[in-house]
Amino acid sequence: MKNRILLLTTVLSLLACVSYAQKVIRISTDNTDLILRTAPNGRLYQSYLGERLLAESDIAHLPMGKEVYITHGMEDYFEPALEAHFDGGKSSVVLAYVDHTVNTLSPKVVETIVTLRDELRAIAVRLCYTAYQEQDVVKMHAEIVNEGRKPVELVRYASSMLHFRSSDYFLTEYSGDWAEEATMTTTPLTFGKKVLDTKLGSRASFFTSSQFILSLGEQATEHTGNVLFGTLAWTGNFRFTFEKDQEGNLRVISGINPYFSNYELKKGETFVTPDFIYTFSSTGMGTASRHLHRWARKYQLHQGEDDRYCLLNNWEATYFNFDEEKLDHLMGNAAELGLDLFLLDDGWFGNKYPRSSDNAGLGDWQATRDKLPGGVGHLTATAKEKGIRFGIWIEPEMVNPKSELYEKHPDWVIHQPDREEYYFRNQLVLDMSNPAVQDYVFGIVDGLMTECPDLAFFKWDCNSPITNIWSPYLKEKQTHLYVEHVRGLYNVLERVRAKYPDLRMMLCSGGSGRIDYKALSYFTEFWASDNTDPVARIFIQYGYSFFYPAKATCAHVTSWNRNASVKFRTDVAMMGKLGFDIRTDEMTDAERTYCKEAIANCKRLAPVIWDGDLYRLVSPYEGNHAATQFCSPDGQHAVVFAFDIHPSHAERLQTVKLEGLNPQTRYKVEEINLMPGQRSRLRGNGSTYSGDFLMKVGLNLFSEGTMQSKVIELKAAD
Structure with missing residues (x-):
């Protein structure tokens, strides 16, 4: 009898071994590894993130680690990546590994898609990783699929969850305000939760930027230390959660801020989260920055490997007070300096409500006849005659209550129907979740390009966060607004890029209020700050240099801080995408001669500064x-x-x-x-x-x- 029992036990043990064959998923770049493994319970765990392991056989010696995409309602006590509510009030989810595929998208770019499923709840999650091996960058997101018969309410839906085990952690975050962007602060992470988030909607990065630096063990320097750079490619509300548990483990959860954003997922629908992008370096922060810069220029920044235009902007020379004669003269100044383009800023549009200040005209995108009797066409023709290109400022997602657009379409505006409106900079935000509004916004760009095919540049601004939060279009789906508003913006930008792939565009939001790598896939550059004091700009440009390449960072010479010489101001701006926003007639002959030489040097050295x-x-x-x-x-x-x-x-x-x-x-x-x-x-x-x-x-x-x-x-x- 004992022998039979022993035999049965042995057979069952062998069957268990056969039924559990551990899956190892290795997401590698030239110098890093992210290693995932299945456990006997059928779930998927992150076993390792760090320097690339040389021996494949060593993977077996790694600890199992933490579950790769922890869910709400089961045995974990801390912040989950996913929380979903089902019919009948049920909310627990258990995700088991199903399968994974590996695809080579191009040389040295490999995609790994891992499918997890909860059969009981009929919900699946696909974890999608793209490894840019040469640049040591990994891009990752989640796709949540409702495979059931009834709607599922998504409460939290992270793009990524990463786990770390180290003696100490140091977090570098970016904070700021108008004209105070990219202030860097580093603090140790202790037990508990640290959250970086924003609830501003359209101008999401106004106070907090969507990137962070995490040092492991000791605070990283330019040349030493284990460090992870992370950023979310999402032009809306985001949240980074850093939670250190009682054993010293750290989880980092990145994604859309779930604030007022419960999302109903209907039968058969898939919710795709934005990309979380990271690079890991064991040799300090300088290496990590160069990883991201090389990756961005080659794969993410629109026209990232092309040259940029050095330009003259009229804003500080004229503000709203200009006419054709003044602009024609400024274009002559731009050509004389050797610049590539003249950019006409705010104040060129509106007739019933002319844009003579910031309290009227937004939404009425026709040239003001009193200022510009020849229209935009006259200006593009003048620029062409002078041997330069012409660009123009727009803020197409916004509207002034004092505008013809607001009078015709109050239903296109995000505002509470039964309350007094609150204005930020005298304006409101258009409801980009509405397809009719998307058509209108695309039509602004398309109309100008159709009227003036020689237009070479747009400065696309966004000066207001979302206030008066209510969408006339979404009706009972109000918690979808923050998500669908951003998706609507992307729909417009996709259409712009499909029709005008070579059009250069600057991303602006009263400074850098909406910088992220998803937006920069449509834009060639971004405006780092309205603060152009060269001393302040040294700090601002230094801060952004950790994540963004020089050719993406617009830096202009202006009259801010006249105690600084024109040379000092220009040398600071030359570290980015050089431009001028200054009254050139007020320069001395020596200053003009210097600027001509600096512009020529900038163009000559572009392969080094912009692409080095x-x-x-x-x-x-x-x-x-x-x-x-x-x-x-x-x-x-x-x-x-x-x-x-x-x-x-x-x-x-x-x-x-x-x-x-x-x-x-x-x-x-x-x-x-x-x-x-x-x-x-x-x-x-x-x-x-x-x-x-x-x-x-x-x-x-x-x-x-x-x-x-x-x-x-x-x-x-x-």
Whole structure:
């Protein structure tokens, strides 16, 4: 009898082993691994995220880890990735692994799709990962499918959930306000929950940017430390949740903010979450930034590998007070400086309610006859005659109550029908969930392009968050508004890009109030801040440089902070996509000559500054100076920007070591962007050094002057 029992036990054990064959899903880039594994309970777990493991056999030694997409209502005690409510009040979900597929989308780009399912609740989740192997970037999202017969209410629906196990965690977040964007703050994460979120709707990143930096073990530096950069590609309300449990484990949940966004998923429908994008580096923050920049230029930023236009904007020269004669004159100034394009900003439209201030005219996109009797067509023709291109400002998602559009279509506006309206900047937001509004917004761009085919550029603004929250179109589906509004915007942008793929467009939101990588798949660049004080811009551009490449970051020379020289202001702006927003007639002859040379240098050095690798040499947060270097991918050509902000008396100035050069190559060092008649004060200017010397010893970049700047070019010697 005992032998029979032993035999039966052995057979059952063997059957169990046969029935449970562990699945290992390895999502790899050249230098990183995300490893998922199934457990005997049939669920999927994240076992590892970090540097790439060299030996496949070592995966078996990893701990099982945490469930990859934790759900509400079962054994987990902390924040879930998914919460869904079913018929009869049921709310628990248990997701079991079903299968996965791996597809090569292009060389070095691999997609992995993992299907999980709860058979009892008839709901499935597809976890979709795209690994950009050469750039060490992973893009991931979730697709939630209602396979049942009745609607399901989604309460929380994260794009991603990542798990970490480390001794300490340090979170760097971005906060700010109008003209105070990209303020970086780093704090340790302790037990409990830290949430970064926004509820602003259309101007979602006004106070909090949709990106973060997570250091593991110790606070990462430019060159050292394990660090993850994360960002959500969503132009609406977002939420990042960082929760550290009693054992020191950290979960990071990223996705749409579920605030007032319960979503009814009908039978057979699929809800697709936005992409969460991350890169992991074991060699500090500089490496992580270069990963993202290379990826963005090649795969995400619209026309990311093309050149950009250096432009003159009329805003600070005229504000709302202009006519054809003034604009024609400014276009002549732009051509004289060697710029590519003239951009007409706010104030060109409206007739019954002319746009002479910000309290009227939004929504009425016809040229004001009193200001512009020849219309936009006259301006594009004038620009063409002067050998430059013409661009124009629009804010198509907004409306002033004092407009013909509002009088005709109050039903197109997000506002409470039974309450007094609240205005932000004297305007309201159009309901982009409404297909008729989507047609209207697309028609603004399409109409202008049809009327003026030579239009080469749009500055697309968005100055108001969503207020008075109620959609006349959605009726009883009000909790869908924050999601469908963004989807409606994407529908419009898809149509614009389908018809006008080569049209350049700047993303603007009273500064950088809506920057994210989904929006930037439609736009060529973004306006980083209305604050163009060059000292403030050093900090703002430094902050955004962690996530966004220089060619995407618009930086203009303006009259903000006249205590700073035109040279200092221009050198700061040249670290991004250079533009001017200034009364050029007020410049001296020397300043105009300098600007011409700087613009020519910017165009000549575009392959290095816009398409090269960025190195943050000296942080403005750590002293009285700042320095940034751009280096061509082959290491043969580099440009260094050095700034003395507010040096202290008798400061001991240190040399600055350069990066990214070839040690054996010899480089000629030359200061450029000098004012007419100015001699370089750079020690060693005109000399030749080895890359080894420049990276180990460095150059004397700084001085004791206030708001002084140097731009230094390094070229491999013949």
